[in-house]
Amino acid sequence: MAKNINITELFSDDQPTIQIGDTQYAVDNSIEAAMRFEELANGGGTKELLAAIEGALGKEAYKEIGVTKFQLQNLKVLTIAILAATQNLTYEEAAARFQQSS
Numbered sequence: 001m002a003k004n005i006n007i008t009e010l011f012s013d014d015q016p017t018i019q020i021g022d023t024q025y026a027v028d029n030s031i032e033a034a035m036r037f038e039e040l041a042n043g044g045g046t047k048e049l050l051a052a053i054e055g056a057l058g059k060e061a062y063k064e065i066g067v068t069k070f071q072l073q074n075l076k077v078l079t080i081a082i083l084a085a086t087q088n089l090t091y092e093e094a095a096a097r098f099q100q101s102s
Helices: 033-043 048-059 057-063 072-087 091-101
Strands: 016-019 023-026
Touching: 016 048, 023 057, 033 048, 048 057, 048 072, 057 091, 072 091
Parallel strands: none
Antiparallel strands: 016 023
8 A cells, every 4th residue: 555645734835025115025936936037037138137026026016116216236136035035045045146156
């Protein structure tokens, strides 16, 4: 008889958020969204990076935050925060990985 291994309680359905000011924004951390974010963020130029951020945060949050008005340094911070949220890392862990890949 086959052994049953129940992993139901090991799954997480928590949705990560990032906080800017007093507002928390949900980050889509589904595997599809995380892979798309990484692909677009690493895919080249600013246009792809902005599309990746919009996909991770959703159009409403993207517009509310005013991403297209960000300074380049702030765009990098936001990108690292989204990467951390999608991979269940701390900001510092994601920043260290980002530095290694740059």
